[in-house]
Amino acid sequence: MKTSGKSAPILDVCDLYKTYRLPRRQELKAVDGVSFSVMPGEVLGIVGESGCGKSTLGRCLLKLTPATSGQVLFEGRDITHLPERTLRPLRQRMQMVFQDSYASLNPRRRIGDLLAEPLKVHPDAQGHKRSSAAIATRLQELMELVSLPTTALARYPHEFSGGQRQRINIARAIALSPQLIVADEPVSALDVSVQAQIINLFADLQKQLGLTYIFIAHDLAVVRQISNRVAVMYLGRIVEIGDADAVLHTPAHPYTAALTAAIPRPVTGLARPVPLQGDVPSPINRPSGCRFHTRCPYMQTRCQEEDPILHPIDDSGHEVACHFPLSPVASATHCNG
């Protein structure tokens, strides 16, 4: 999975597992052996249905939830086993934006105080404590970056709309000039017209500040708009990863094909594809062999027995975990119904 070349990956994930113990000796494998790497300045989208482990993966990447096993290398350094104290200086270089813009802001504090907190906790680049004048200037800059008026600093979270609150959350995430931002469903609670504004803001900041994003969402169209690469997850594992347009337009995994076909397009007169039958199986007792075989229209006996591993299907970095990957032509016709 390691990408060779002159620059090193900013994030390298190796065989990451997160298992939750349940009563009666049951185990829930939320993240079930995930490996990928992200280059600096890249945007990796992670998509999947609810319960596929995408949010748990996002939290494990920043060690907000400790992983059960496996490694997360941030700028070449394994952070999975670092004690919290050693990890804290690294925390300013990796930040997170959550879905619920209201729950992530303390309702009793003014926006200015909320945004100043990380600046007070962490020292500046020279290791000095920031002066209140420096903090005030930074707050002005941040407001400008996320296109909010400076008067917003004196107001409380409830005085803002959902879109504006998400701008505040983004401002807080970029306050310490991080390299990596993990955004977990940052626009799914917003209305489409506002959602487009926030997606544009994410894209602008990425270019302006050279950020790297892990963009987690269930909406494939949103993910495609912002990402260079896309990883599709199903029951705790990445089943397909590659260039965003390649994965979504010529999917090699039958699940990706079904997922893209199932999304209602805002266009009338399209032929409707046959929807995938059944529900996502429970992650507590997931199917043997290929985890998708219970719903796969191309299932064969080998799929029931042998768990497919992620392997490259071309030299563009398009990888798929399927014994019988769809050919580009077949997948294109599948997608168009």
Add this chain to the structure above:
Amino acid sequence: MPANMPPSALLDVRNLRVSFPARGQMIPIVDGVSFTLNHQDILGLVGESGSGKSVTALALMGLIDAPGVQVTGSVCFRDQELVGMPQKKLRHLRGKEIAMIFQDPMTAFTPVYTIGWQIDEQIRAHERVSRQQARARTVKLLGDMGVPDPERTANRYPHQLSGGLRQRAMIAMALSCNPSLLIADEPTTALDVTVQAQILELIRSLRDTHHSSILLITHDMGVVAETCDNTMVLYSGRVAEYGPTSALFASPSHPYTAGLLASIPPLDGPRPLRLPAIAGAPPLPQNRPAGCAFSPRCPYAHTACTTALPPYIATGPDHFAACVLPQEGTPLPTRIRNELVQESPQP
């Protein structure tokens, strides 16, 4: 109020206004909504959160009982006026003639009774049948809705079912008395896309299998395009545009509809560098601007928009928009993302 209602209309809503009291004022959350729903028609009601979609639906059902709420206008269902109808009479209609499906089937079912018990109860509330007869019908309905092993599923509690199955059970319950009107409020919003596709297909099939008319409330333009015959776009409690779905999507007449369609990131075709977002956010109902409610965000706004309410005029066959532009002879450019339309294969 409506004297000459066409015979084909099942539901005729005229100038519906729902006002909630706040700080000594009456604030119209739904402000003069009119539309008709024909027999065996699927009408999509779209709008952003706070546009009044759900309040409209609840008002149709007579389900708004907050103190001090004023509902005015007329809702004519099969020649009966629903606005002002006593609750006792309404209760006979609700569940039997008009049924509703909610977004969250978990909270719509009682967690302490089995699915089957709750559907039996609804049947027995409206018809004089024995428990066994009711259960037989429940099991058949569940089976019709694509619930596997309906007999056993009927004996299960809501929390034991997956989201998709719960929504199927919810639809089975709504259809238990063969209602002529089904109101579905965001029925697939809580579901994953692959399950959403199954439920939408089920809803489309109800028109033929149960001869139902459906009012589908959603915020997802994709769901409307796939499912509805006609579409009504609400903005800030008012109708912005109404028309046949294909015409409305191909050439929207209201700048809000056009902006809404353009701001959806495309899944097919080339990726735009930036999404054409609509600036700003919808106004709160208490600070709705004078004139057109969309004017502060509208790229085409001019003095005529801020002085008076825009006229609701026809822009095509059965296609209306509340906008001054068509009258002034400056129709909107056709759909911005034409490449999407071209790429789609012919059905």
